Amino acid sequence: MNVMIQTPIRKIIHVDMDAFYASVEQRDNPELRGKPLAVGGSAARGVVAAASYEARKFGVHSAMPSITAARKCPDLIFVPPRFDVYKAVSQQIREIFAQYTPLIEPLSLDEAYLDVTENLRGMEIATEIALEIRAKIKQATGLNASAGISYNKFLAKMASDLNKPNGQAVITPRNGAGFVEALPVKKFHGVGPATAERMKKHGIETGADLKSKSLQFLTEHFGKSGPYFYGIARGVDLRQVRPDRIRKSVGAEDTFVQDIDDLERARTELTPLAEKVWRHCAANGISGKTVTLKVKYSDFTQATRSRTSAQPCSDVSDVLESADALLTTVYPFKLPVRLLGVTLSSLTNDPSADDEEQPQLGFDL
Incomplete structure (x- = not known):
């Protein structure tokens, strides 16, 4: 099936703070500067929420079990997260974004998409806007930000990783398709380890391999993600920057090295x-x-089980208690388990999550 895709030329910036949580901690505590630092967890339990660049040199990264991180870096310093501080800094950053465009789509506290095609400053060159924004963030917060500039969200996101930390890169309409063709699919934003492994089984390891597959093939094997993969393989992403974006659910899953x-x-x-x-x-x-x-x-094959409570979960123990109860409903397992996932939906703004009920945990999805 041959599909022609028309896309408007837009100017999208993806701004991503560098090691955000860890950088805030090093900014506020001079004794931590230049040292390997992990936010969240402890040497004995939990997971790393963020790692400083000094820690990353040892192979420490976010979502890594703390015990593994401590083994990789014996001098690693664990610091509990301070979400109230991170939120305040994030608000400072978003106020800077708002000086340039109302089209801001936050992805988390430390990253966002900005559509600056028509911007409040009347600036024509998006790379200059990104430079100004990064300079203002540095001046206001003392923190470094990286940026990616391109004509769609996918490529802007990919570009923001190219010159980290404290850098920026641009992918133009002229070189977008070629950039994607040369890239391993496992590095694509939106392609997780499990999907990359499935793609590999179909002979898809690079953007060029992905581009060689028809829309029909990709839809057949990857469902509703098929059209998205078909587009990005050609450097095309029609998603708009949505300032009113509402997340419907929050989930995490893990594929195990050995089945359970x-x-x-x-x-x-x-x-x-x-x-x-x-x-x-x-x-x-x-x-x-x-x-x-x-x-x-x-x-x-997979099974899903859900439980809905009258009141929103008030802390992590509520989530874990429900997940544990649901797990017992599928045990004994019909076959060994290769993946488990936990999702929270029916989302609502919960004021209690902003103050004393906020748990001292530290992972930013």
């Missing part, structure tokens, strides 16, 4: 998933009433 058939082991794996979900909720002042458990078996 033991209930207690599966229960243990639920804890970091529930923590990841709740950290995002705590950081953004939201909660939800519906907890959904996803179980994928060794033959790739």
